[in-house]
Amino acid sequence: MGYFGDIADSLLTTVKGMAVTFSHLGEKANTVQWPHEPATTKPRTRGELFNNIDDCIGCGNCAKACPVDCIGIDTIKSTKSVDLGRTSNGKKKTLLLARFDIDMAKCCYCGLCVDVCPTECLIMTEKFDYSSAAVKDLYFRFAQLDSGQIAAAQEALEEEKRQAAAAALAKAEADKLAAERAKAEAEAAAPATGETPAAPAGEAPTPETNTDAGSQA
Numbered sequence: 001m002g003y004f005g006d007i008a009d010s011l012l013t014t015v016k017g018m019a020v021t022f023s024h025l026g027e028k029a030n031t032v033q034w035p036h037e038p039a040t041t042k043p044r045t046r047g048e049l050f051n052n053i054d055d056c057i058g059c060g061n062c063a064k065a066c067p068v069d070c071i072g073i074d075t076i077k078s079t080k081s082v083d084l085g086r087t088s089n090g091k092k093k094t095l096l097l098a099r100f101d102i103d104m105a106k107c108c109y110c111g112l113c114v115d116v117c118p119t120e121c122l123i124m125t126e127k128f129d130y131s132s133a134a135v136k137d138l139y140f141r142f143a144q145l146d147s148g149q150i151a152a153a154q155e156a157l158e159e160e161k162r163q164a165a166a167a168a169l170a171k172a173e174a175d176k177l178a179a180e181r182a183k184a185e186a187e188a189a190a191p192a193t194g195e196t197p198a199a200p201a202g203e204a205p206t207p208e209t210n211t212d213a214g215s216q217a
Helices: 003-023 061-065 147-193 211-216
Strands: 049-051 071-077 095-103 122-124 139-141
Touching (some): 049 095
Antiparallel strands (some): 049 122, 071 095
16 A cells, blocks of 8 residues: 555544544433442442451461452361351351451452352452552451450360360370279289280280109209
8 A cells, every 4th residue: 555545544544433433422421420429330340358257167268269368367266165156058167266357458359269258258349439548448357356355265275175185194094004903803813713814915925834844854
């Protein structure tokens, strides 16, 4: 295409573009004057994260799936004597949530954390207008335990471990005493019956001495 051909092609494309523009001049504008006018969101909008802490089981799947590490979780294993209840879908809770934080300043709105949540307690709301000049305002805490409750839960768990260890040690001592008593009773009963007591498991029997062969020699 020559020099004049390029000029003609430019004019043609310009006319086509302006024709599209002029065709929309009579239409009503769709611009929303936010924040003076309310803005509507579409279904499945990925906005601010929210965690329904009553249904959270502290599995940590959301924190593992997050590619930017914007979710922080700390859990404490509950004692057997404490019933934490169940979630709304019937799943039993076994962990206490000491910390569940979401840093929305880091969030990339991928939605992976929502997809892997087994109880569907973590959702992305339609709220989008939560920008702030202070980064700390974008850090959300959802855990319900304070420092005193966390310390009490940890102490209760340690006490349960100490009791379990003491019970296991007492059982081991009782089993050892019972084995020694049984062995002593067997040895005491051997002379009366004229039988050699059976050797404990793992020990070789004591060889008998042939006194007759020695006397003949």
